[in-house]
Amino acid sequence: MTSAWRATVLTLFPEMFPGPLAHSIAGKALAHQKWCLDAINIRDFAKDKHNTVDDTPYGGGAGLVMMADVVHGALCAAETLYEGKASPQYIYVTPRGAPLTQAIVRTLSQNPSGIVVLCGRYEGVDDRLVEYWREEKGLIEISLGDYVLSGGEMAALTLIDACVRLLPGVLIKEEAKTSESFELDLLEFSQYSKPRIWQNKVVPEVLLSGDHSKIAAWRQKSAEQITKERRPDIWKAYDNQRASTKRTQSGKGGSFAAKGD
Numbered sequence: 303m304t305s306a307w308r309a310t311v312l313t314l315f316p317e318m319f320p321g322p323l324a325h326s327i328a329g330k331a332l333a334h335q336k337w338c339l340d341a342i343n344i345r346d347f348a349k350d351k352h353n354t355v356d357d358t359p360y361g362g363g364a365g366l367v368m369m370a371d372v373v374h375g376a377l378c379a380a381e382t383l384y385e386g387k388a389s390p391q392y393i394y395v396t397p398r399g400a401p402l403t404q405a406i407v408r409t410l411s412q413n414p415s416g417i418v419v420l421c422g423r424y425e426g427v428d429d430r431l432v433e434y435w436r437e438e439k440g441l442i443e444i445s446l447g448d449y450v451l452s453g454g455e456m457a458a459l460t461l462i463d464a465c466v467r468l469l470p471g472v473l474i475k476e477e478a479k480t481s482e483s484f485e486l487d488l489l490e491f492s493q494y495s496k497p498r499i500w501q502n503k504v505v506p507e508v509l510l511s512g513d514h515s516k517i518a519a520w521r522q523k524s525a526e527q528i529t530k531e532r533r534p535d536i537w538k539a540y541d542n543q544r545a546s547t548k549r550t551q552s553g554k555g556g557s558f559a560a561k562g563d
């Protein structure tokens with residue numbers, strides 16, 4: 303299917319793909335052509351007979367830097383895969399990037415063409431390459447978190463997985479995409495399954511009641527409590543949002559009432 307959302311990964315280790323993405327939800331969707339995946343070997347774009355992809359950094363220091371012209375060749379090859387379509391989002395995964403959020407994931411999953419993910423190794427990529435693709439093609443830099451992986455491949459796998467599950471027709475329950483953690487600005491409520499009693503721990507009675515409004519209220523309370531305890535930052539943002547919504551609503555009602563007075 304040529305119009306499917308496409309992820310193209312540029313890597314020195316193409317054998318790492320699809321890897322875990324061949325399993326579970328993403329794997330099923332891949333098999334059903336809800337999305338497609340290409341792994342491009344950056345080494346194929348080396349310019350010399352030794353297939354060199356990296357060199358020592360100007361200014362000295364440990365490690366090697368991936369060469370601009372080699373990576374540029376790989377990115378240009380990736381670009382041809384999207385010919386005749388809207389520009390994909392070009393992404394360089396690096397600890398120097400913006401922290402990945404569900405909001406970014408959603409935006410990426412809504413790009414009609416998909417994404418191109420550049421994975422660095424060694425000491426990263428010549429910065430001029432990053433700058434050029436940022437200026438010319440809107441490349442963004444994304445970080446998975448404040449820790450250093452041995453390369454961008456794990457980050458690319460994670461990023462692609464998060465995007466794919468949001469593509470239309472991938473999750474069976476569309477509702478699950480919006481009711482879970484972060485989409486509603488709260489962590490997810492606690493879930494239980496059979497048996498009703500395990501290790502002397504009992505499933506909350508209300509969940510067995512069949513009363514949907516009571517269950518919804520319990521789940522809301524559970525989500526709020528867990529968020530408050532574990533992520534005060536998320537709780538604060540949620541609470542502020544809730545307060546300002548309340549103010550807007552009561553503001554409207556207030557002016558209506560004032561007219562009648």
Ligand code: ADE
Pocket residue numbers: 395396397444445446447448449450451452453454457
């Ligand atoms: N490459 C190495 N570490 C990384 C991180 N934390 N996020 C994204 N890409 C990376």
